[in-house]
Amino acid sequence: LQTLDFSGIQVPTSSSSLTFQGAGATATSSRTTLEQDPKIIRDMFLANPDQLALLKQNNPRLADAFLTGNLDEFATVLKEQVEAKADRERQRIRMMNAHPFDTEAQRLIAEEIRQKNIEANMEAAMEFNPESFGTVVMLYINCRVNGFPVKAFIDSGAQTTIMSAACAERCHIMRLVDTRWAGVAKGVGVQKIIGRIHMVQIQIENDYLTTSFSVLEQQPMDMLLGLDMLKRHQASCKGHVNIVSQCEISLKKNVLHIGTTGTETPFLSERDLPDCARLSVQSEDELMNQSVREAEERDLARALQQSSRDASGPSRSSIPRDPHNIILPTDRFSDSDVKELVSLGFTREQVIHSESLAAANSVIAELRRFKGDKTQATAALFAKSLKF
Structure with a gap:
């Protein structure tokens, strides 16, 4: 048999391997930095309103921090969520490595498989049925x-x-x-x-x-x-x-x-x-x-409107007094004369607030009619009050 010469084969050195690993680590690190840079992420959402609408549905807390316009607040919330996600991932890996046949570890493995199937299904839909991600306009x-x-x-x-x-x-x-x-x-x-x-x-x-x-x-x-x-x-x-x-x-x-x-x-x-x-x-x-x-x-406006309507309604004190019930400077009688006739049973408002009698039935009107003669005014008032 012909002897095979392996001298021409170059075995990669540890330095080249380290260089390759270093390059991969650098790429991973740069990608992680890109994903965690709050300014880059904020600019991405500003340029894509559709992604911002999706963020409002899937991550309301981060969306609220974004809508405040404060970069520091947005960076704080983003950092907390990234760290929480990394902690969950480390805990999951540690649990599966420590007890691979544990019930909780098996549940996590099944959940990971299910999530991968969901991602694969979504990727297939995005490639072969992209219109399903659109929104239909209501009728x-x-x-x-x-x-x-x-x-x-x-x-x-x-x-x-x-x-x-x-x-x-x-x-x-x-x-x-x-x-x-x-x-x-x-x-x-x-x-x-x-x-x-x-x-x-x-x-x-x-x-x-x-x-x-x-x-x-x-x-x-x-x-x-x-x-x-x-x-x-x-x-x-x-x-x-x-x-x-x-x-x-x-x-x-x-x-x-x-x-x-x-x-x-x-x-x-x-x-x-x-x-x-x-x-x-x-x-x-x-x-x-x-x-x-x-x-x-609407309920408050209705209540305020009803309150103002009740307040502006006519009250007894706001009813204007009839001129027949007011003593004028030209009258030949005084307020004491009016009180004397009122004491006999007649009132100032006897006629003003009654629709069945005329304005002359008032005490003041009768006194004015007879030029201050109380006797004639009293007789006239009694005569008119006895009418049926």
């Missing part, structure tokens, strides 16, 4: 309720048509709420139903339709057209399969079709949506808190 239409413009949400999954208390106030139909229909609405959350408005006119394009509303106390959405209204008027949106009885939901033409009249109205684009339906504007909790604050402000 809204323009309409008028009692003559007032409203942006209504079309929801074929809602059982009844609902309206917020704030919208009912704006449309001047809050006075029609029947509180006997009060209750609780259960869906994604639980809300209080103030009552029901049994019939209201709603205008869609040139059609005038009637519907009923359940009025919710704390509802960020102004109005929602549910199945009760859609079925009654055979509303249809032709396109995607979401057929309910005679109503077919279709998005091909992007319109709402009223079956009873044949009218079509287009769905609103994203720029025309109300604030509560815009993307990445406010979370659901923020919208609910805002709705609660608006309800409290």
